[in-house]
Amino acid sequence: MGLKGRDVVSILDLTRGELEALFETADKFDRRGRARYRLLEDKVLALAFFEPSTRTRLSFETAMKRLGGETIGFAGAEATSVAKGESLTDTIRMLDSYADAIVLRHRYEGAAKLAAEVAENPVINGGDGRQHHPTQSMIDLYTIRRLFGTIDGLNIALAGDLRYARTAASLALALTLFRPRHLYLVSPPQLTMRPEVLRVLDEAGVRYSVHGSLDDVVEELDVIYVTRIQKERFPDPMEYEKVRGSYRITLDLLKKGRKGLKVLHPLPKVDEIELAVDHSEYAAYFQQAAWGVPVRMALLTHIFGVEV
Ligand code: NCD
Numbered sequence: 001m002g003l004k005g006r007d008v009v010s011i012l013d014l015t016r017g018e019l020e021a022l023f024e025t026a027d028k029f030d031r032r033g034r035a036r037y038r039l040l041e042d043k044v045l046a047l048a049f050f051e052p053s054t055r056t057r058l059s060f061e062t063a064m065k066r067l068g069g070e071t072i073g074f075a076g077a078e079a080t081s082v083a084k085g086e087s088l089t090d091t092i093r094m095l096d097s098y099a100d101a102i103v104l105r106h107r108y109e110g111a112a113k114l115a116a117e118v119a120e121n122p123v124i125n126g127g128d129g130r131q132h133h134p135t136q137s138m139i140d141l142y143t144i145r146r147l148f149g150t151i152d153g154l155n156i157a158l159a160g161d162l163r164y165a166r167t168a169a170s171l172a173l174a175l176t177l178f179r180p181r182h183l184y185l186v187s188p189p190q191l192t193m194r195p196e197v198l199r200v201l202d203e204a205g206v207r208y209s210v211h212g213s214l215d216d217v218v219e220e221l222d223v224i225y226v227t228r229i230q231k232e233r234f235p236d237p238m239e240y241e242k243v244r245g246s247y248r249i250t251l252d253l254l255k256k257g258r259k260g261l262k263v264l265h266p267l268p269k270v271d272e273i274e275l276a277v278d279h280s281e282y283a284a285y286f287q288q289a290a291w292g293v294p295v296r297m298a299l300l301t302h303i304f305g306v307e308v
Contacts, residue, residue, distance in 0.1 A: 004305030007116035007123045011134040011174040025298035039306045040069035046099035047073030050106045063296035092118045133166040137174040143288040154222040157184035162193040164230035167266040176204035183208035188246045218257045226265045250274045254282045
């Protein structure tokens, strides 16, 4: 069917085949390094970021520029008419009339779905509340595939704040499209994966287990996907204080693991990974962030239906 003209609200809007086609295109872009293209020179991408972002916004912008396209947009609603009380739907309607596709990040779950209903042009979810972050999951899957040559058959741990981190929820959903050998869900008891995500894992027949500490499982793992405690999503600051600093990935822990063990993280990281890990053979997160550009270039060409 192809992705041309489609919205991407959840990673489950794509099939495994569509993701694999995307990864092949990303491989092509990555092989050609920092080449510039004129593939999207008639296109404008709107970047509507109501929540903070570094990588997602700037890598979409880089991707669009390398493809010869233009971007418009804002980071933070303070500078827009939202500060005057304009509704999300009115803002989206306007952007839809200026641009050929919209990337939206918003603190409210369902914001991207609503925007996709309002806009004629494709809407790409750049993160909505604690729910979805499909383009991050594309990068996560691509990174695993590049590092291991496969996603199937691996032992993957999702670790940290599994309750509020949309990247963890979204990657869990994404893995239902593949055949990981086993999924280890590792978090403090207050931050376990939400039931609606577990239900999707159950329905897809993904084998998983729930753990309180990586110490118990590190020897089994190929990949540890770590997330930051999402302080800003806690309804009660006291609840955050109870879990603050409750887990930390150290070099000593990783040394207990298998050879070839890799640590991924969507970034930003705060204090959940010991600094010494950054320069070790375990750290894949900076490479993962760099692959955000070819993956998003691939996504944009597929959505605009352009041959690479
Ligand atoms: C994440 C997000 O916004 O969900 N950042 C990203 O896009 N790489 C992760 C986070 O904020 O912890």
